[in-house]
Amino acid sequence: MRLPKKVTIKEVGPRDGLQNEKKFVSTNDKLKWIQLLEQSGLSYIEVSSFVRPDWIPQLSDSSELFMALNKKKDITYAALVPNKRGLTRAFVVDADEVNFFLSASETHNRKNKNVSIEDSLNEIKKMVNECKDYGKTTRVYISTVFGCPYEGNVDEKKVISLAESLLALEIDEISFGDTIGIANPYQVGHFLEHLLQVIPVEKCAMHFHDTYGRGISNIYESLRQGISVFDASTGGFGGCPYAPGASGNVATEDVVSLLHSLGIETNVRLEDVVRAATFISDKLHKQPTSKLWNVIQTTKEF
Amino acid sequence: MRLPKKVTIKEVGPRDGLQNEKKFVSTNDKLKWIQLLEQSGLSYIEVSSFVRPDWIPQLSDSSELFMALNKKKDITYAALVPNKRGLTRAFVVDADEVNFFLSASETHNRKNKNVSIEDSLNEIKKMVNECKDYGKTTRVYISTVFGCPYEGNVDEKKVISLAESLLALEIDEISFGDTIGIANPYQVGHFLEHLLQVIPVEKCAMHFHDTYGRGISNIYESLRQGISVFDASTGGFGGCPYAPGASGNVATEDVVSLLHSLGIETNVRLEDVVRAATFISDKLHKQPTSKLWNVIQTTKEF
Numbered sequence: 001m002r003l004p005k006k007v008t009i010k011e012v013g014p015r016d017g018l019q020n021e022k023k024f025v026s027t028n029d030k031l032k033w034i035q036l037l038e039q040s041g042l043s044y045i046e047v048s049s050f051v052r053p054d055w056i057p058q059l060s061d062s063s064e065l066f067m068a069l070n071k072k073k074d075i076t077y078a079a080l081v082p083n084k085r086g087l088t089r090a091f092v093v094d095a096d097e098v099n100f101f102l103s104a105s106e107t108h109n110r111k112n113k114n115v116s117i118e119d120s121l122n123e124i125k126k127m128v129n130e131c132k133d134y135g136k137t138t139r140v141y142i143s144t145v146f147g148c149p150y151e152g153n154v155d156e157k158k159v160i161s162l163a164e165s166l167l168a169l170e171i172d173e174i175s176f177g178d179t180i181g182i183a184n185p186y187q188v189g190h191f192l193e194h195l196l197q198v199i200p201v202e203k204c205a206m207h208f209h210d211t212y213g214r215g216i217s218n219i220y221e222s223l224r225q226g227i228s229v230f231d232a233s234t235g236g237f238g239g240c241p242y243a244p245g246a247s248g249n250v251a252t253e254d255v256v257s258l259l260h261s262l263g264i265e266t267n268v269r270l271e272d273v274v275r276a277a278t279f280i281s282d283k284l285h286k287q288p289t290s291k292l293w294n295v296i297q298t299t300k301e302f
Numbered sequence: 303m304r305l306p307k308k309v310t311i312k313e314v315g316p317r318d319g320l321q322n323e324k325k326f327v328s329t330n331d332k333l334k335w336i337q338l339l340e341q342s343g344l345s346y347i348e349v350s351s352f353v354r355p356d357w358i359p360q361l362s363d364s365s366e367l368f369m370a371l372n373k374k375k376d377i378t379y380a381a382l383v384p385n386k387r388g389l390t391r392a393f394v395v396d397a398d399e400v401n402f403f404l405s406a407s408e409t410h411n412r413k414n415k416n417v418s419i420e421d422s423l424n425e426i427k428k429m430v431n432e433c434k435d436y437g438k439t440t441r442v443y444i445s446t447v448f449g450c451p452y453e454g455n456v457d458e459k460k461v462i463s464l465a466e467s468l469l470a471l472e473i474d475e476i477s478f479g480d481t482i483g484i485a486n487p488y489q490v491g492h493f494l495e496h497l498l499q500v501i502p503v504e505k506c507a508m509h510f511h512d513t514y515g516r517g518i519s520n521i522y523e524s525l526r527q528g529i530s531v532f533d534a535s536t537g538g539f540g541g542c543p544y545a546p547g548a549s550g551n552v553a554t555e556d557v558v559s560l561l562h563s564l565g566i567e568t569n570v571r572l573e574d575v576v577r578a579a580t581f582i583s584d585k586l587h588k589q590p591t592s593k594l595w596n597v598i599q600t601t602k603e604f
Contacts, residue, residue: 003488182563184522184560184563184564185519185522186305186522186564187563210515210593211593211597212556212559212560212563212593212594212597213512213515213517213518213553213556213559213560213592213593213594214518214560214563215515216515216516216518216519217487217518217519217521217522217560219519220486220487220488220519220522220523221522247593247596247597247600251515254514254515257514257515258486258514258515258516258519261484261486261489261514261516262486262488290515291512291513291514291515291549292514292515294549295513295514295549298549
C-alpha cells in the first residue's frame with residue numbers, strides 16, 4: 001500500500017461551512033476569515049455561493065465578498081453556482097473556478113434544485129461550455145453519493161454512471177459527497193475501487209461530513225485508494241440545508257492533523273488553520289466541532 | 303479483505319470513563335448506569351478499579367459497587383487491579399476477571415506505577431499465578447503503545463516484545479492502548495501486521511482514545527487486520543490521569559454505529575447504549591463526546 005505523498009485540501013468553509021449557520025457573519029468578518037485561511041497555506045478556497053439571496057441569506061453577500069477579495073496568486077477562489085443566473089454573477093466577479101452541484105438521488109436533487117437529475121445534467125452541460133468560453137475551470141459536486149436522507153441507499157452503479165456523464169462534459173474535477181455523513185470506510189473502498197476503473201483518479205475529490213464520526217476513517221480509506229484531493233471546512237462547521245440531520249463537514253484541522261501524522265505533505269500550517277477556526281467560531285458564537293480544537297483548549301499544545 | 307463477522311465490545315466506561323471525572327458519581331448512580339449497560343446487551347463491563355482511594359477518589363467505592371451488583375449470567379464483570387493489595391480486594395468481591403496494566407514506555411510506567419516496566423512484569427506474573435489459583439481469567443492493558451506523552455515515539459518492536467513476555471505468563475487477553483489517542487491507521491496497520499505474526503489474534507484487543515478524532519479509523523484498520531475485540535466507553539468519557547491531554551475513550555455508541563453499518567454483529571442495541579450515555583452524562587453534568595449522541599439531539603433519530 002502506498003499513500004499519496006502530497007494532498008490538496010479544498011477549503012469549503014466559507015460556503016459549505018456557513019450556509020447552514022443562522023447567525024449572519026458580516027462581509028468584513030468573512031473577508032478576515034478568508035485572509036486567515038490564505039495565511040494558513042491553503043491553495044483553494046470556495047468563497048461563497050451565487051444562490052438566491054432569500055434561499056441562503058448567510059451567503060447573500062457573495063458578490064460584495066468576491067469584489068472585496070485581495071486575491072493571492074497560487075490560490076484558487078471558487079464560487080458555487082446553482083443556475084445560469086448564478087453563473088453570470090460568478091463571471092461578473094471573476095471567480096477563478098465555477099462549481100456546480102447535483103445529487104445522485106432523484107428526491108434529494110428535486111428538493112435541492114427543483115428539477116430532475118437529467119435536467120440538472122443538461123443545465124450543467126450548457127454552463128460548463130460557457131465556462132470554457134470564459135476560460136474558467138469547473139468542478140461538480142455529486143451529493144448523496146453514499147446515502148440519501150429521503151431515499152436511503154444509493155446505487156453505486158448509478159453514481160458511477162452519473163460521474164461518467166459528467167466526465168464526458170470535460171469537467172475538471174468531480175467531488176463525491178457523503179452529504180449526510182453516513183458512509184463507512186468499507187463502502188468508500190468498494191465504491192472507489194469501482195469508480196477508479198472508469199474515472200481517472202486525478203479527476204476525483206472526496207467530500208465527507210463527520211455526522212457519525214467516520215469522516216477521518218473515510219478519508220484514510222480514500223487515501224489508500226489513491227485519492228489526493230479532499231474537501232474540508234475549518235472548524236468543522238457546515239451541513240446541507242436540504243439534508244435533515246446532516247452535521248458539519250469534516251474539519252480542516254482534523255484532516256491536516258491526520259495527513260501530517262501520516263507524513264503526507266499539505267503545505268498547510270496547522271496552527272494557522274486553528275487560528276482561523278477560532279476566529280469564525282467567535283463570530284458564530286459556536287465551538288468548532290473538531291477534535292484538534294478541543295485538544296488545544298485543554299493542553300494549549302498541538 | 304474480510305472483516306470479522308462478530309465483534310465483542312468491552313465496556314470500560316465505569317472504570318476508564320469515570321476515573322478522570324472530578325464530579326463524584328454516587329455508588330447508586332453507578333449501579334443504575336451499569337444496569338443500563340447490561341440492558342444494552344454488552345457482555346463485558348469493567349466495573350471499577352481497586353486503586354488507592356486517595357489516588358482516584360471517583361473509584362473509591364469499588365468494593366461497595368461490586369458487592370451491590372446484581373450480576374447477570376453471560377456478562378463478565380471485571381476489576382482493574384494495580385497491585386497485590388488491590389488483587390486481594392478484587393478476590394474478596396469475586397470479580398469475574400482481573401485486569402492488570404503497565405506501559406510500553408518506561409517514563410509513563412514510572413509515573414503511573416512508580417516502578418520499572420520489568421518490575422511491573424514481575425509483579426503481574428505473580429498476580430496472574432494467583433488468579434489462576436482462584437480460577438479467574440486475566441487481561442493486561444499495555445498503555446502508550448502508539449506514543450507516550452513523556453517519551454514521544456514508542457518502538458513497535460519493544461511493544462511486541464513486551465506482549466510476548468505477557469503471553470508467556472498465559473494472560474487471557476492483552477489490550478493494546480493508544481493512551482493519548484495519537485495513533486493513525488497506517489501506524490495501527492503496520493503494528494498489527496507485525497504483532498499478529500507472534501501473538502494469536504484471539505489474545506488481542508484494541509483500546510483507542512479519540513483525542514485527535516482517529517479512534518474510528520484506527521478501529522476500522524484493526525478490523526481489517528482481524529481484530530474482533532475493542533474497548534470503548536459509553537458517552538466517550540474518560541482519559542488517563544497520568545497522560546496530559548488525553549481525552550476520552552472512543553465512544554461505545556460510535557463504535558457500535560460503525561460496526562452495524564459494516565454489517566458486523568455486536569449483540570448490542572444502539573438505542574440502549576445511547577440511553578446509558580444520556581444517564582451518565584446527566585450525572586456528570588457533561589455532554590457525551592460521541593457524534594451519534596449529537597446526531598440524536600438534533601434529529602431525534604438513529
